[in-house]
Amino acid sequence: MSKKRHEELKKILSEHDYNYHVLDKPVITDFEYDQLYTELLKIEKTESGLDLSDSPSQRVGGAPLGAFEKVAHRLPMLSLANSYSPEDISEFDERVKKFLKTDKDIEYFAEPKFDGLSMELVYENGSLVRAITRGDGSVGEDVTQNIRTIKSIPLKLKTAKPPELLEVRGEVLMFKADFAKLNEVQQENGQQTFANPRNAAAGTVRQLDSKIASSRPLKFFAYALGAVSGVDFKSQADIGKYFESVGLPTAQAQKADAVRVCKDASDAIDYYHFIEKQRPQLPFDIDGIVIKANSLRVQDDLGLVARSPRWATAAKFKPEQSQTVVENIVVQVGRTGALTPVAIMKPVRVGGVTVTNATLHNQEEIDRKDIRVGDTVVIQRAGDVIPEIVEVILTKRPKHSEPFVIPSKCPACGTKVHKLEGEVVTRCTNPLCIAIVKEALKHFVARRAMNLDKIGDRLIETLVDEKLVTKFSDLYRLKKDDLLELDRQGDKSVENIIKSIETSKNTTLARLIFGLGIRFVGEQTAKHVADHFVTVDNFLKAGEEDLLQIPEIGPKVAKAILEWTSNPKLVKEVHDLISLGVKVQTPQRSTTGKLAGMSFLITGTLPVKRDDAKDFIEKNGGKILGSVSSKLNFLVVGDDPGSKVEKAQSLGVTIISWDDLQGMV
Incomplete structure (x- = not known):
């Protein structure tokens, strides 16, 4: 019964992952998804002999690699000829007709040219077995471990009769909003931006x-074939439809009119102008279109020239840039105290959007580009989403301009600022x-943190300005009368706010830790910490050695957590939250057993099922x-243990048998 439920x-x-990550149309809530996922993990923990190859649990990433293995492509990944003019499409069409010795119109398949990283996915009998970068076109790198973490990529194709071999080529990219x-x-976090x-x-x-890869919101779009065995296609359009039918993400699945079968070159030029206008509204970044002969037979007839196909070309869009004037540079203060300089500019249209602000990131970036108040600058939208100053037009610089320097004191509170080493x-x-305080509160109430869903950024600003809230716990001290005194707050909206505050009191340790806004502690790290310490008290009392026992945590993160938990005022905040009714669910793992505080790994064949052995360890803490x-x-060793024993011996890890483990309990 468990195996059947596991398959279900x-x-x-996988269907919900497809709806959410490919179609962007979730049909269940995050909570409902989490419940199903927890049920899956529970079955995988207690049942042996399950097929985990296509389980969503395999998307979290594995142990770090020393290097990527070089792998040859079965068929070369070709590069396309580029142009920056739609008129070149007509010239391409003329070359195709001349080579084919025909005057008849050629049917073309046109699609967006993604600005990402080319990738080949190799499916054997429907299962994803390898992912290879383009490399030099002949040999790429095996990045399977990272690609398996992308939730829009199916680990197993959605078809009862999968082909023996299907090499899917496409692009790995990041949506504009996710990039921002x-x-x-x-x-x-004080790290370089992309x-x-x-x-x-x-x-x-x-x-x-790969754990870093799993924490970042990558997407994939399929658009071409490599080697294939067990399925036949007649056209490029057929390939796209087949990809979509077996659960592979495609541009047309994201937006129905994103691709077009064009009856001739004129229709392809119309498509070029259509997509160029659509470009600002697309969720992903493109830099042009790709045009291919739709018929695969025609593609075979046309063949290759050098390392490019005669049957395809790329028509790129010209970069969208504008000139404007920097009227001021202001410094904003973020949740972790980071000072971010922002250029306030004379409004200008770039890529169909009016731009007034552009982040300058840090002092090094300002110095590198030498950006000053009064400068005329060239601006573009990085990835069509974030306004970016490309360069300063020095010939238009005012005579008495001065270099901009971030102030030595915080613009919000006047405290002396610091730049940490590294x-x-x-x-x-x-x-x-x-x-x-304001930014920390906005993070604390966020959906992925404590989820006070009726308290938005504007209300946080007001609550802090009115001195009703100065710290996390004050949110749980708010009264109806306090809120009714604020502008634009009626009975109904206040009732909703109070209700959301009460609902948020039932939370998890992971959400609470994430909501506290500790530096370097993102959502995934908070989950690892919560799983390790289980209770609030254990977390608050943890020392450096305790923190470094968590495999996913290094010295930098441990130091940041200790700086937070060693501050009496911040620790009191957590205790105040608990006293005000916040209830933290406890994970179902013993913290008081004979094995509490100890870590184990099993290798080889034990006298009992491996899952039973793991349960035994966890039930005892x-x-x-x-x-x-x-x-x-401790490394628990059974028969035929493999190389883990040698590595454990080299690191001084204690090696024990199954009987030794039982004896410890």
């Missing part, structure tokens, strides 16, 4: 630690700074790790 859950969750959020996080979504996607795919960001270190490291206390 895999299909249900990622850069905000990078900025707050120049555009393509750089962010490429940098993520080439992370040796960071590019200047910070205000006053935790009571009004700007930090122990924690299961995923790999051998210096943080591992």
Whole structure:
């Protein structure tokens, strides 16, 4: 029965992943999804002999790699000829007709040219077995471990009769909105921001630690074939329809009119202008269109020239830039105290959007581009989403302009600011700074944190300005009468606010830790910490050694957590939240058993099922790790253990048998 339910859950969750990550049309809430996912994990924990190859649980990432393996493509991944004019489409059409020796119109398949990272997915008998970067076209790198974390990519094709071999080619990219959020996080953490979504996607795919890849919102769109066996196609349009039918994400699945079968070159030019106008509204970044002969027979007839197909071409869009004047540079203070300089500019239209502000990131960026108040600048939207100053037109610089320097004191509270070693960001270190308080509260009430869904950014600003809220716990002290005195707050809206506050009191330790806004502690890290410590008290009392036992946490994160938990005022805040009714659910893992505080890893064949052995360890308070490291206390060894024993011996990890483990309990 459990195996049958496991198969059902895999299909249900995969369908919901497709609805959410491909179609952007979720049909259930995050809570409902989490309940199904928890049920899946519970079955996988207690039942042996399950097929995990296509389980959503396999998307979290594995142990860091030392390097990427080089892999040859079965068929070369070709490059396209580029042009920057729709008129070149007519010339391409003439070349095609001349080669084919025909005057008849050629039917073309036209699609967006994604600005991402080319990727080949290899499916054997319907299962994803390998993902390879384009590389030099002949040989790429095996990045399967990272690609498996992308939830829009099916681990198993949705078809009862999968082909023996299907090589799917497409693009890994990042949506514009997700890119903006990622850069905000990078900025707050004192890390370098990404120049555009393509750089962010490429940098993520080439992370040796797949857990970093799993934490970033990558997407994939399929658009071409590599080698194939067991299924036949007649046209490029057929390929796209087949991809969509087996659950692969495509441009047309995201937007029905994103691709077009064009009856001739004139129709392809119309499509070029259509997509160019649609470009600002698309959720992903494109830099042109790709035109292919639709008939695969015609493609074969046309063949290749050098390393490019005769049957396809790319028509790029010209970069969308404008000139404007920097009227002022202001410094904003974020949740972690990061000071971010922002250029306030004379309004200008760029890519169909009016732009007035552009982040300058940090002092190094300002100095590198030498941006000053009064400068005339060239501006574009990085990845069609974030306004970016490309360069200063020095010939138009005012005579008496002066270099801009971030102030030595916080513009919000006047505290002296600091630039920590190894960071590019200047910070205000006053935790009571009004700007930090406001941003911290906005993070605390967010949906993925404590989820006070009726308290938005504007209300937070008002509550702090009116001195009704100065810290997290004040939110749970708000009374109906307090809120009714505020502008634009009626009985109904106030009732909704009070209700959302009460609802948020039932939470998890992971949400609470994430909501506290500790530096470097994102949503996934908060979950790892919560799973390790289980209770609020254990978390607050944890020392550096305790924190470093968590495989996913290094010295930098441990130091940030300790700085937070060693502040008596902040610890009192957590206790106040509990006393005001916040109830933190406790994970179902013993913290008082004989194995509490110890970490284990199993290798080889034991006298009992491996899942039963893991249950035994966890029920007695122990924690299961995923790999051998210096943080591992005990390696439980059975028959035919493999290389883990040698690595454990080299690190001084204690090696025990199943009988030894039972004896400890």
